[in-house]
Amino acid sequence: MASIALRFPPSELPESALHLRDEVRAFVKEEIAAGTFQPTVDSWLSGISPEFSRKLGERGWLGMSWSKKYGGHERSLLDRFVVSKELLAAGAPVGVHWAGDRQTGPMLETHGTEYQKQKYLPAMARGECFFALGLSESDAGSDLANVRTRATQTEGGWLLNGSKIWSSGAHHAHAMVVLCRTSPKDDSNRHAGISQLMIETDQEGVTIRPIHLITGVHHFNEVVFENAFVPDNMVVGEIGGGWAQVVSELAFERSGPERFLSTFPLFLEFLKVVKGTREPRIQEMVGNLTARYTALYNMSLRVMGMLAQGERVDTEAALVKDVGTRYESELTEALRLLVHERGSFAEPTRFESQLMKALLHSPGFTLRGGTNEILRGMIARGLGLR
C-alpha cells in the first residue's frame, strides 16, 4: 500500500540480547548502589568518567560490533543497541567514549588502514582511548561541505592548517579525525577534494581551547591546527573520498537510542517525587509521556533491526531522531508544570537539579549531529518531495 519508501518493519530482540539486557541492568544497579555514579540527564554529553568507560571495556561492552581481530566482540548491532539503551536509561556516565565507540570506530574499521586499526581499535574497545569529532567549523555547520581546514602535501605526509569548532570533549580525547580539504574547492562539485586525516591531540601544531556551554561547563573546544604534521599512515581512507566516508559515518550517528533518552532520568526522578499521587492531571500526563516513550522505543528498535540486517535506513533514522530529540525537551516542559514547589537553590532536590540541567541542555538536543530542520529536509527527500 505504501507508495512511499518509509518502512518500519517489526523487529524483536533475540534471546541473547535479552540476557545481555539483564546483565547490563544488574551491573548498572550495582554501580549505582556502590556510588560509582548518580544517574543524570544527558549523560552521554556530560557524564565524564574514563574509569567507568574502562569498566564497560572490561565487560566487552565497547567496540561490541567490531571484529575480534581488533579487540571487538563481533556482536550484532542489536546487542550494542541493548547496552546503549540500558546505560542511557540509567543516566550512566558514557560521555568520553560515546562518539568514538558509536561512529569513529566503525568508520575506521571500514576505511582505516591495518596500522590504524591495530593502533586504535583495541585501545578504544578497552575504554582507554577516546576520540573527538573534527567536523564543524565556524563557517561549516549545517553546510558541512564548506569546510576550510586544509591539508597540503609535504614530504611523507600532510600539513594541516585551520580550525575545528564545537569539538565535544576534545580535551579528554586522545585523537580526532579531521574533515578537511586536500584540494581547492570546486564549485561544480562541492563534495570533491575532501579527506579525513587523523591527528593526536597532544601532537605538535595542535592547540585545544575550551568553549563553555551556557551552564558554564567546559564541553566544547576549538581545535586549532598550525602546520600540524599528519604522516601518510594517518590518512583515513582515500584522499578525496572523505565526503562519502563521513556521510556513511553519520548514519551511525543518527540512529541510536541517545536520540530520545537524554532526559529519561528526569522522568524517573519525577516519578519518585509524585509517588502515590492521585491527581488525575499528573496521572494523565504520565500516561501520555509513557506512551510517547513506548512509541519511540519501538521506532528506534525497528530502525536498529533494519540496520542490523544491513539495510539503508537514512530516512527512517532521521525521522526517529527528529521525533525523539524534540520529545526530549517536550518531556522537560511537561514535567516542570506538574511540580509546584521549588526549594532552596543551595540545596535543590534531585528532581530540581535535574530539571534545571535538562532545561539548560535542551538547546543542544535539536542541534547536535545535524539540526532538526536539516533532518526534516532529509525526510522530505525520502518522501519524494525534493
Place this chain on the structure above:
Amino acid sequence: MILADQILVESATKLLSDLSTVEVINASEKGEWAKDLWETLEDSGLTLACVPEQLGGAGASLTDAFAIIRLAGYFAAPVPLADTLLASYALAQAKQKVPLGPMTFIPVGSNNQLTAELTGDSWVLSGQAIAVPWARHAAHVVARVDCDGKPCLVLIPRSGIQVTEANSMSGEPADDITISDVSLAKDAIIPAASSDQALNNLGALTRVTGMVGSIEKVLHQSVQYATERVQFGRPIAKFQAIQQELAILAGESAAAQVIVDAAIGEVESAGAEEAGLRIAAAKARVGEAAGKATRISHQVHGAIGFTYEHPLHHCTRRIWAWREEYGIESEWATLLGKTVIDHGPDALWPWITA
C-alpha cells in the same frame, strides 16, 4: 511477534482499492449500503477473519484481522469490519457459531441501557442503546446484557430492533436503537466468555488501528498533492515550510504505527485483557498523532481539501470520529499514568522495552 499473512494483506489491499472508491464512500454517507464491497469481503473470508473455521470463520490470527482493519482505515471502507470483528470475537470466545453478514457490537457502558428479563421461561429484551455503529445495516447486533446477574451476550437479528438513524462525524452510521419486549430464543443468550475489560480493550484497539491506516492515507495524499500543486511557478513540495510539515506528519504516522503494532503483539501474546496498558499507550499516542495528522494534511491541501468534493475528508473525518470511540485518549492516558506511578520508577523502563 506474529506477522500478518502477506497474501491475505495483498488480497485485501487489492479488493479494497478496487471497491472502496470515492463514489462508494460518498454513496454510503448518503445512506446506501456498500453491498458489493461487503459481499466481496465476505466471500473472501475477510469479515470473519479471526474466527476459527469450525465456528464459521477463516481461522486467521487476530494480527491478520487487525491488518485488515488498518487497510479498511486506509481505504476509508464504509463497512463495519471493526464492529463485526468485535462481535464475532465475543461470540467465538464463547464458542458460538458466528453468523455471516455485517454485525455490530454494543459493549457495557452508559450508552447501553438494554435489559433482559425472564418472563415465563423465555428471556425478554428491552431498552435503548445510543450511538451504535452501523446498526441500521447490521444483520445482527451482539450486545452485552446481564441475565440473572450473569454477564451474557445476546444475538439480536436486525428485525428485532427499531433504529433512529444518525451519523457520527465520519459520516458513518451511529444509530440509536430501541428494543421493545423482544423474546429471545434460548440459544440467543450466551454466557460471555471474555471480560468486559477485554472487549473494551479490543474495541479501543480496533479504533486506533483504523486510525493508523487513515493517518497513513492522509500522509500519502498530502505528499502526492504537494508534488502536484503548483504555486509561485513550482510544486509546493519544493517549499521548505511544506517539507518540514510533511516530515512531521511522517513521524507521527510512524509513531502511531509502531505503538499499535506493539499493542496488537501484546494482545496476541498475553490476551486482550492483559494488554490493556499497551492499548492505553496506543490510544494516547495515536490520539496525539491524529490531531497533528489532520491539521497538517488539511493545511497542505489548502481550500480544496476543505471541500466535500475532495476525498481528503474521508480519512480525516474518520480519524476525528474514531478518536472519540471506546474512551478518549485522556481517559486511557490517566489509566496508564496511574499504573506507572503506582509501580514506581524501577518498573517503568522494563515495561516500555518489554
